[in-house]
């Protein structure tokens with residue numbers, strides 16, 4: 001569906017994407033995970049055929065965005081990071097006007113709009129002005145709008161940024177359904193839980209480069225132990241404690257507010273920490289996540 005080889009994007013002297021290889025297959029949910037500024041949006045804009053490629057090759061549905069932009073854009077859907085809805089017209093009219101841009105006949109657009117309102121659970125809000133919607137409703141409307149042309153690929157740039165947990169789950173649920181319907185999903189996110197929930201495969205980006213790729217589970221298996229014991233000591237005591245427990249874990253990370261011990265059995269490790277006479281203020285044993293993968297690969301947390 002999407003094939004990039006050595007793909008680059010420059011803004012003047014600054015290189016935002018420094019040569020990445022990506023291969024997105026039909027029907028999968030593919031993610032770009034990385035912190036702010038990693039180059040995710042720049043990549044998405046090239047894939048959406050709205051930003052020219054600076055180097056390397058890019059094919060979308062087998063076509064070249066440099067020469068086949070309109071054909072590509074007619075077969076993909078784009079849900080941008082910022083809601084770009086028209087605030088001064090109704091929910092229904094936002095979809096209707098957008099559908100007409102695609103040159104669809106009125107009757108067909110009307111039917112499609114009803115279908116999409118139902119799909120994103122906004123039928124009851126059809127006559128409301130957009131400015132009266134909650135953040136989650138606006139995001140669902142933007143998703144509905146991106147689906148008006150029945151796209152084969154849906155590009156979503158940070159689909160749940162700024163939404164509260166409940167609204168995020170509603171968006172995730174709709175995206176799952178789209179995937180079940182066979183739509184290929186490509187999304188960017190800096191939330192590792194979102195990447196784990198939604199993505200079959202993903203690439204981890206940092207500083208314009210791909211630092212790892214695979215399924216969430218395979219990335220965790222490759223770059224982390226199964227469990228992580230998080231220990232909190234008093235302010236400034238984490239470094240000193242790290243030296244005393246280093247041999248208890250496969251790997252130790254010292255973060256400003258806590259110590260992470262990577263180990264096969266977190267509870268057992270915590271017990272051994274106590275046996276050594278150390279008394280953390282708080283302990284937590286959890287399974288490893290993509291956040292741990294990112295930390296391992298870059299030395300930073302995703303939210304730094």
Ligand SMILES: Nc1ncnc2c1ncn2[C@@H]1O[C@H](COP(=O)(O)OP(=O)(O)OP(=O)(O)O)[C@@H](O)[C@H]1O
Nearest residue numbers: 011014016034035036037038039040041042043190
């Ligand atoms: N139009 C532009 N002109 C100059 N620099 C840009 C432009 N667009 C992006 N950049 C820079 O390119 C880098 C990558 O930005 P990009 O938006 O692709 O990152 P991102 O991973 O999507 O992060 P975010 O989550 O913040 O959108 C950043 O340093 C950004 O400042």
